[in-house]
Amino acid sequence: MTAPPELLYLLAGDPAELAETLSAMHGADVAEALNALRPEAAAKVLAALPFDLAVRVFDEPELVDRSEIFERMDPQAAGPIIEAMSADQQAEIFRELPERERTRLLRSLDSGTREGLSLLLRYPVTVAGGIMTTEFVGVPPDWTVQRTLDYIAQVGGAKETVYAIYVIDGVTQRLLHVVSLRELVLARRNLPVSEVGDPQPPVGVPPDMDREDVARIISKYNLLAVPVLDPAGKMLGIVTVDDVIDAIVEEQTEDVQKLGGLEALEEPYMESGLFAMIRKRAGWLSALFLGEMLTATAMGYFEHEISRAVVLALFVPLIISSGGNSGSQATSLIIRAMALRELRLRDWWRVALREIPSGIILGLILGLIGFIRISLWQQLGWQDYGEHHVLVAFTVSAALVGVVTFGSLAGSMLPFILRRLGFDPASASAPFVATLVDVTGLIIYFSVALVILRGTLL
Numbered sequence: 001m002t003a004p005p006e007l008l009y010l011l012a013g014d015p016a017e018l019a020e021t022l023s024a025m026h027g028a029d030v031a032e033a034l035n036a037l038r039p040e041a042a043a044k045v046l047a048a049l050p051f052d053l054a055v056r057v058f059d060e061p062e063l064v065d066r067s068e069i070f071e072r073m074d075p076q077a078a079g080p081i082i083e084a085m086s087a088d089q090q091a092e093i094f095r096e097l098p099e100r101e102r103t104r105l106l107r108s109l110d111s112g113t114r115e116g117l118s119l120l121l122r123y124p125v126t127v128a129g130g131i132m133t134t135e136f137v138g139v140p141p142d143w144t145v146q147r148t149l150d151y152i153a154q155v156g157g158a159k160e161t162v163y164a165i166y167v168i169d170g171v172t173q174r175l176l177h178v179v180s181l182r183e184l185v186l187a188r189r190n191l192p193v194s195e196v197g198d199p200q201p202p203v204g205v206p207p208d209m210d211r212e213d214v215a216r217i218i219s220k221y222n223l224l225a226v227p228v229l230d231p232a233g234k235m236l237g238i239v240t241v242d243d244v245i246d247a248i249v250e251e252q253t254e255d256v257q258k259l260g261g262l263e264a265l266e267e268p269y270m271e272s273g274l275f276a277m278i279r280k281r282a283g284w285l286s287a288l289f290l291g292e293m294l295t296a297t298a299m300g301y302f303e304h305e306i307s308r309a310v311v312l313a314l315f316v317p318l319i320i321s322s323g324g325n326s327g328s329q330a331t332s333l334i335i336r337a338m339a340l341r342e343l344r345l346r347d348w349w350r351v352a353l354r355e356i357p358s359g360i361i362l363g364l365i366l367g368l369i370g371f372i373r374i375s376l377w378q379q380l381g382w383q384d385y386g387e388h389h390v391l392v393a394f395t396v397s398a399a400l401v402g403v404v405t406f407g408s409l410a411g412s413m414l415p416f417i418l419r420r421l422g423f424d425p426a427s428a429s430a431p432f433v434a435t436l437v438d439v440t441g442l443i444i445y446f447s448v449a450l451v452i453l454r455g456t457l458l
Helices: 005-011 015-022 027-034 039-048 051-058 066-071 075-084 087-096 099-106 111-120 145-158 181-186 211-221 241-259 274-301 303-308 310-339 345-380 389-420 430-452
Strands: 137-139 164-168 175-180 225-229 235-240
Touching (some): 039 051, 039 066, 051 075, 066 087, 066 099, 075 099, 087 111, 164 235, 175 181, 175 225, 211 225, 211 235, 235 241, 274 303, 274 430, 303 310, 303 430, 310 345, 310 389, 389 430
Parallel strands (some): 137 164
Antiparallel strands (some): 164 175, 225 235
C-alpha cells in the first residue's frame, strides 16, 4: 500500500510532526498511510499519536501489520490501547501474535480484558463466536426507559454499538428482549424497558454458526447486530454488520481465488512472498497439468482418425473450449446459488433437469454458428475443408451440442458432488471443470465424427 503523495515527506520525517498532521484524518485513512511504513517506524508514529486516535487506528482492519507493530511497542503503552479497542479486534490481533508476544502482552491487561479475550479466542474466525464482540448494552427487565437512556449516556462511548439494547435476566443472563434505540427514544420514560418494542422473541445465533450463515440472518431480519447465544440462551456477545461485511469480503476473496484454480491467500497479493505464492499455485497447477495429460492420451487414441481426416484437428480447440466454457458457467452459477442457500443437496436432480435442456439449446446455438462459419469460409475460399465440407460442418455442429450439454451438466453437478463429499464447492474451480470437459469433449467429438464421416473421410 502506498501513502498519499502529500504524506510521503511527513512519513519520512519527524513522528511527532506526522502525528499532528494525522490527528485530523479519519482512522481508516491513517491506517492506509501507515501501511507505507515498516512496522518499527509505524510503531513510533502510533506512539506519538493522541491516545484516542491511536485506538481508532488499531481498530481498523485496514492496518496491515497490526500484530507486528504491537510486537515493537512497549507493553506498558500497548496494554491500554488493546484494552480500549473493540473486543473482536483485540481477539483478531492476538490470533496473529506469536505465542511469546501474546503471553507478554496478556500480562499488561486487566483481568476483565483477559477473560473476554479467552472467550473470543475459544472460537475460530469462521464462526459467529470468533467475530463477535462482547461490548454491548445489556440492562435488566425492570429498568425504566429513562434509567436505560441515562445508562446509555454513561457507558455508550465504551460500547461498539448502541443501536440495540438487550434486556437480560439478571440471574440466568438469558436474553429476554431486544429494543432498538429508536424505539427507546420514542417510548414513555416511565415504561419498563421490557415492554418497549416488538414483543416477538429475539433473533439470535449460536456461537458455532458459520459466519456466512450469520450474514444471511442479519440480511434476512434487516439487523445492525445479532446476539450470540449459548445453548441455554445466555448472551455471549453480538456480531455487528460491519464485522459481517469484513467476513463476507474475506469469504468472497477466498472463493474467487479457489475458482481461479489456486489455494486462498492469507495475505494481500502484494504482501505475499514469492515462495508462498508458488506454493499456493503449484499444487493446483500440477494437478490440472496431470489432468490435461489425459487430453493428450485421448488425442493419441484417435490418432488414426486424425491422420485420415486432418481437417478434424482444426476444430479440436473450438470443441473443447466450448465445453469448458459452458461447464465453467454452470459451475459458477451453482456455487453462487449454494452460497446464497438457494440450492441444497437434494435439489441436484432439479438442477440437472434445467441444465440438460439449457445445454442442448446452447449447443444448438453454437452448432449453428459453427456450421455457418465453416460453410461461409468454404464458399468465400478462405479455407478449403475438402469435398465433404458439409459433413464436416454437421460433425462439428453435432459435437458442439453434445459437448456443451455434457459440460453444462458436469459443471452443475460437480459442486453437489464436492459438497456431498464434505469439500468446499468452490473447489470446483473453472480450470478444473475445463480440464474434465476437455477429455470428454474429445471423446464426444471423435465419436460423432466416426458416425457421420464413416465411409467418406473415415
